[in-house]
Amino acid sequence: MMLQRKPLQGRGWLIGALGIAFSTALGWAAPTTAGPAAPPVLPARMRGVAILAYGFTPESARRMAADHINCVRLQIDARPLGHPVAPTAADPLLPYRQDLAFLHQTLPLCAKLGLHVIVTPGNLYGRKLDVFWKQADDARRFRAYLPQFWTAFAREFKNYPALVAYDVFNEPNYPPGGQGIWYDDMLPNAIAAIRKINPTIWLVVEPGPWAFPEGFQTMPLVHDPYVIYSFHWYYPHGYTHQYLRSQNLAQIPRDRVYPGVLRMFYDNPIHKPEYWNKQTMQRYLQPVVDFQRQHHVRILVGEFGVIRWAPGAAQWLADSMSLFEQHGWDWCVIGYPTPWAANSPDGSRTWTGWNLSYPAADPRIIGPYLSGKTSDRMQVLQQGWRANSAQMPVPLDTRPPAPRPTVSH
Numbered sequence: 255m256m257l258q259r260k261p262l263q264g265r266g267w268l269i270g271a272l273g274i275a276f277s278t279a280l281g282w283a284a285p286t287t288a289g290p291a292a293p294p295v296l297p298a299r300m301r302g303v304a305i306l307a308y309g310f311t312p313e314s315a316r317r318m319a320a321d322h323i324n325c326v327r328l329q330i331d332a333r334p335l336g337h338p339v340a341p342t343a344a345d346p347l348l349p350y351r352q353d354l355a356f357l358h359q360t361l362p363l364c365a366k367l368g369l370h371v372i373v374t375p376g377n378l379y380g381r382k383l384d385v386f387w388k389q390a391d392d393a394r395r396f397r398a399y400l401p402q403f404w405t406a407f408a409r410e411f412k413n414y415p416a417l418v419a420y421d422v423f424n425e426p427n428y429p430p431g432g433q434g435i436w437y438d439d440m441l442p443n444a445i446a447a448i449r450k451i452n453p454t455i456w457l458v459v460e461p462g463p464w465a466f467p468e469g470f471q472t473m474p475l476v477h478d479p480y481v482i483y484s485f486h487w488y489y490p491h492g493y494t495h496q497y498l499r500s501q502n503l504a505q506i507p508r509d510r511v512y513p514g515v516l517r518m519f520y521d522n523p524i525h526k527p528e529y530w531n532k533q534t535m536q537r538y539l540q541p542v543v544d545f546q547r548q549h550h551v552r553i554l555v556g557e558f559g560v561i562r563w564a565p566g567a568a569q570w571l572a573d574s575m576s577l578f579e580q581h582g583w584d585w586c587v588i589g590y591p592t593p594w595a596a597n598s599p600d601g602s603r604t605w606t607g608w609n610l611s612y613p614a615a616d617p618r619i620i621g622p623y624l625s626g627k628t629s630d631r632m633q634v635l636q637q638g639w640r641a642n643s644a645q646m647p648v649p650l651d652t653r654p655p656a657p658r659p660t661v662s663h
Contacts, residue, residue, distance in 0.1 A: 294418035300325035300584035319367040331377035346406040364416035374421030401447035408451035421458035487558035492520035512566035559588035
């Protein structure tokens with residue numbers, strides 16, 4: 255059972271910092287009435303990766319360019335994880351300095367390599383996910399941190415040409431019926447803070463909760479000339495995240511197969527099993543398609559991916575990418591191997607669960623960031639990235655759908 259919310263009729267707000275009124279919904283092409291400067295130039299299509307900023311080294315950037323990747327979505331986190339240092343008046347970005355050091359080191363090279371960089375705050379100081387929203391004092395403090403973060407970040411990083419977009423907040427969440435926390439408070443305040451410093455950077459905006467695609471059913475249009483709308487794709491979650499905390503691959507059941515009968519969330523009995531294939535994916539993506547068609551906006555799949563031991567993972571990736579290409583969406587996959595990880599300061603050994611360089615049967619849970627082999631999942635992604643170089647669309651899957659079995663409840 256999917257989350258259902260009544261669309262908010264006529265809802266929307268205008269960012270006054272621009273000083274420009276727009277009477278119609280704007281698409282992803284720049285409007286004729288420009289601000290003080292032109293926005294960063296984007297590729298016709300962005301096909302890339304979503305990784306942690308901690309570990310984004312020049313070596314990583316060169317490897318991405320060799321794979322024809324043209325977009326990198328970087329998540330910035332407060333560190334050390336779990337007990338981050340607090341921001342100060344002298345340095346509002348103090349909790350993020352470990353991550354930001356990689357940006358300062360690598361962004362100049364990105365401009366030369368043709369890598370377009372999007373940054374987003376994930377583990378923002380004070381964020382407590384679901385619990386956070388139930389604590390009023392923490393909530394008020396946290397809502398103040400987001401515009402403070404963007405004010406300081408925009409000032410420090412406004413002169414990097416490769417940095418083309420700010421994803422305002424990673425996977426916003428709120429209690430049922432509390433979408434105003436995001437759409438009427440945090441999001442407009444954060445955008446206003448950004449626009450005071452940088453009036454033309456592209457903004458990436460995600461719906462709540464958790465950037466689920468059905469969030470577009472209630473998402474208001476942001477009246478700003480340079481906005482990309484984004485969602486994350488991990489459906490069905492019980493398949494893509496199956497046995498996430500397993501420590502022994504030999505003991506993992508191989509019972510959640512794509513295409514096949516799957517539950518959206520296996521730990522929630524309200525989600526009934528249904529047959530998942532490319533056609534099912536399209537049905538769950540329909541709210542995004544409808545929003546795109548109604549408002550003529552650019553869409554970014556900011557994250558998508560599947561755990562490497564999921565049976566049929568390569569097919570899940572191929573079907574997902576085929577639909578993204580069919581709808582003209584930008585996309586960034588998770589799992590690209592980078593030589594650093596937050597729990598591994600020397601960068602030599604990382605968790606392998608999402609890693610695209612590890613075949614499904616590789617028994618190592620912790621291992622070198624590159625397995626030394628090429629997985630079928632990596633081959634699917636490399637085919638997609640090559641379209642950036644060839645300026646050709648990714649070939650769509652033209653095979654007839656597999657027979658659909660009866661789903662038992």
